[in-house]
Amino acid sequence: MADVKLRGVTKKFGRVVAVNRVTLDISDGEFFAILGPSGCGKTTLLRLIAGLEFPDEGEILIGGRVVNNLHPRDRDVAMVFQNYALYPHMRVFDNIAFPLMVRRRELGLDKEAIRRRVVEVARVLGIEGLLDRYPRELSGGQQQRVALARALVREPKVWLLDEPLSNLDAKLRVQMRAELKSLQRKFGVTTVYVTHDQGEAMSLADRIAVMNEGRVLQVGTPDDLYLKPLDIFVATFIGSPSTNIIPCNVVSVETLELECAGFNLKTGISLDPGILKLGDKVYLGVRPEHVEIRKSQDEGVTLKGKVTIIEPLGSQSIVTLSLGSESIRALTSRDLKVDVGEDVYIRIDVSKTLLYDAKTGKLLL
């Protein structure tokens, strides 16, 4: 088993900086997710760890050893590709056996030992009945399992998964999530999991690194990222529906008061001096689940808005409200009966709001 460390790793493709000075510490046996929008450099980062790309700057360590110039074979990593990359001309058995076959001699395995290992892994993944088939005769979910089996069969130190569930339909995806998690537990293998789906990352990973434009913006547990997103990008990327971001000006510093588009918000928070001055521009981040809709003006509720869109999700609904000249979303229980066009009162849970510097996008408190 092994930990994976990246020290200021940069990778450029011509003028594109695909990975920009990334530093990560992935512990032994950890399920680590790399989360970010498409094109942010996730795959490149994974390929750097695998040894399919070489960094322009920085160091990559696996199990305490610098592997910058090490052949992928000697890094003892296995990768599952987004498109599975099963060998089309080989049966499932031979696909899974391939990693063992090519290094049969150094591993000291004979045909029979290989067969046993393949069957064993296939059984764990529930595909022992498919060993005689060709990849084209399998469903997407089955191909996925074969790809996972092929990556597990030689018991690598590090498991690299590139959006492994993105080609599956929604139901299967949720089911495979649970299986992946238990597989990873069972094998205890250090796992780096790339995805653009925050729900997937949140439900699977021990820790998540959120990336954008080649940079890692924040690393933390799912709770860290949800409760304390250090960057405005992280705030909008984590959580569904995504965080409301409202541009505001500071109108009172002692107990922070904000003037936002068409409404004022007394936060009641007393800030440390020097963090903000009068007239500073900030972004207020409010999660939809912290926006409460009231039909009557109860005590302490000062904001008034109008319902513009209602999206029922089943047990909950997303209600879009116009508030001043902004539009914000609230996540409400389905018991709340409101109609489009209705005037309602809005309570924002000030203790749970996030405040970001408008220039740097970094969290202020």
Next chain:
Amino acid sequence: MFRGFLDSMQVIIRIFLTVLALILVFALLYPIIYVVIVSLLVGQTLIISIDAIRMGLTVDRYLGTINDPDFVRGVTMSLVVAFLHIVFSVLLITPAAYAFSRFKFRGKDTILILYLILSQVGGGFGIAALIALYVLLVKLNSIGLPVIGNPVVLALIYTAWAVPFQTWLIKNYFDSLPRELDEAAFIDGASWGTIVFKVILPASRPAMTVIALFSFMGAWGEFIIASFIKVPTVAAYIYQTAAGQTIFWGDFAARTILFSIPVVILFVIAQRYIGEAMRYGAGKL
């Protein structure tokens, strides 16, 4: 009323198209039919006349050809050369095409464009190259290398000849295979040889089939170089027997027909691969 008119119009159009198609087919088949008839005539003549046909038809020409030891030897030699050519093509051109498809290196585009030009120009350039080749081979032979009469050398020449076109065809086919296929094998510790010959090549069956087919036809049908370096292939044999004081046209026609049969059979078998692979053969840098 009107429906009836439309229906009869359709019938007329259909008859017209059918007749047109038959005429086309006949025009295309005419030379072949002609040669078949010549090969069946009792008299050895190139001109088909009522008199000639009245003398009767016979399959003697075919029996004679099959029993002609020179013909049989020629067929064997052609099969050997064609087989070697296929093996050389796969062993030499495939790895090169792989490199062109997957790696970046200096001069790559220049070579590819050169190949493209070479695979498109024939004619005068080809003849010039042929003369140069002939001179080279005679020189090599005179310093004691067994070049003349050597089927291996002939197969190598054919392979060299096929490099530009086949490299392009296979390269483009490889381009269409996902890179992750090689990368998965690479991470698992496969050598380049394993990746090319055990992963990529078997996954490229259509391209390989077409390469084999073209190699076969190239080797089977070529007679100028074969005659030059005196390898008695069946094509060279037929070519030589078609020149001389008296030409036995009936024998010649029968040989030609027999000679063309393997190519026809191969085309029928490999047909479904040809379209697929040829789509990749067109230049696409």
